[in-house]
Structures are given as C-alpha cells and as structure tokens.
Amino acid sequence: MGGAMASFCALDLAMKLGGGSVQLMTFGQPRxxxxxxxxxFAKYVPNTIRVxxxxxxxxxxxxxxxxLPQLTYHHFPREVWVQDSDGNTTERICDDSGEDxxxxxxxxxxxxxxxxxxxxxxxxxxxxxxxxxRIITAxxxxxxxxxxxxxxxxTKHDIDVSIVEPSVQNRxxxx
Numbered sequence: 255m256g257g258a259m260a261s262f263c264a265l266d267l268a269m270k271l272g273g274g275s276v277q278l279m280t281f282g283q284p285r286x287x288x289x290x291x292x293x294x295f296a297k298y299v300p301n302t303i304r305v306x307x308x309x310x311x312x313x314x315x316x317x318x319x320x321x322l323p324q325l326t327y328h329h330f331p332r333e334v335w336v337q338d339s340d341g342n343t344t345e346r347i348c349d350d351s352g353e354d355x356x357x358x359x360x361x362x363x364x365x366x367x368x369x370x371x372x373x374x375x376x377x378x379x380x381x382x383x384x385x386x387x388r389i390i391t392a393x394x395x396x397x398x399x400x401x402x403x404x405x406x407x408x409t410k411h412d413i414d415v416s417i418v419e420p421s422v423q424n425r426x427x428x429x
Contacts, residue, residue: 257283
C-alpha cells in the first residue's frame with residue numbers, strides 16, 4: 255500500500271501547498287480511484303511518475319474493465335514501464351492516458367507475477383524488519399523525528415524534542 259498511500263499524501267500536500275511544489279514517484283502502485291479521480295489527480299499533481307516493472311501484478315489491481323469506464327478503477331498518468339530481458343533493462347515512457355495499452359496493461363492477467371513486485375530497478379523492495387527500512391530525504395531536509403502520535407515530521411529546521419518520545423528518538427539516532 256506504499257504507492258497508494260504516497261499518492262493520497264501527494265494529493266493532500268498539493269491541495270495545501272499547490273501542485274507545482276509536489277512531485278511523486280511510486281513503484282508498483284495499484285489503481286486508487288476511478289477515471290474522474292485520475293483526471294483530478296493529474297490536474298493537481300502533474301509531476302507524477304508511476305514506475306511499473308515487468309509482469310508485476312500489483313499495478314493491475316483492482317482490475318481494469320474497459321466495458322465499465324465510469325465504474326472501473328483507473329491509473330493516473332505517467333507510467334514508466336521497466337522491463338528486464340536477456341540481462342538488459344529497458345524503460346518505456348507511456349502515454350498520458352494512465353492506461354496505455356502498450357505498457358504494463360498489455361500483459362494478460364494470466365501472465366502476471368508477484369515476484370516482479372519485489373524488485374525495482376535492481377533494488378530489493380522487501381524489508382525483513384523495521385531496521386532494514388530507511389527514510390530517504392532531500393539534502394535540504396535536515397532532520398526527521400517521530401512525534402508522540404507516531405507521525406514522521408520532516409523539516410529544514412530543528413525540531414522541538416519535547417514532542418518526541420525518548421525511546422523513538424534513540425532509535426532514530428541509529429540512522
């Protein structure tokens with residue numbers, strides 16, 4: 255659910271900060287809304303890339319039904335489809351429909367594999383436990399902490415440590 259949650263967070267930020275200040279890149283994201291939502295999302299978060307890999311099953315969920323265009327789930331644009339073949343990796347930039355029939359959507363439901371969801375661009379996307387997860391931020395984001403409610407706070411400035419649990423603060427210092 256990482257790609258889906260990141261999409262909703264990006265839309266929320268775009269509504270609060272303006273779409274031009276939000277950029278989103280997801281890996282193996284499922285469909286998260288209908289065609290109207292996809293159009294709305296594309297309008298407010300135009301700087302979006304959805305990376306899909308080979309025969310990954312997750313971007314095909316929930317299934318797309320072309321005969322029910324108003325009722326079916328629909329991807330928002332822009333997909334980059336990464337394929338591995340004979341030791342070579344190719345990337346295809348897909349059209350701006352969100353459902354390009356020449357990209358990952360060309361794969362039959364019977365040819366989909368969960369294994370393709372676990373590796374993207376040569377990086378293993380699985381985490382064995384919490385210590386193998388990492389938060390990657392831009393260099394201008396100097397600090398991140400967890401507040402008492404468990405939310406991650408990122409800022410360019412110092413964070414008031416009185417709102418951070420001591421045990422959480424100790425774990426974060428390991429990063």
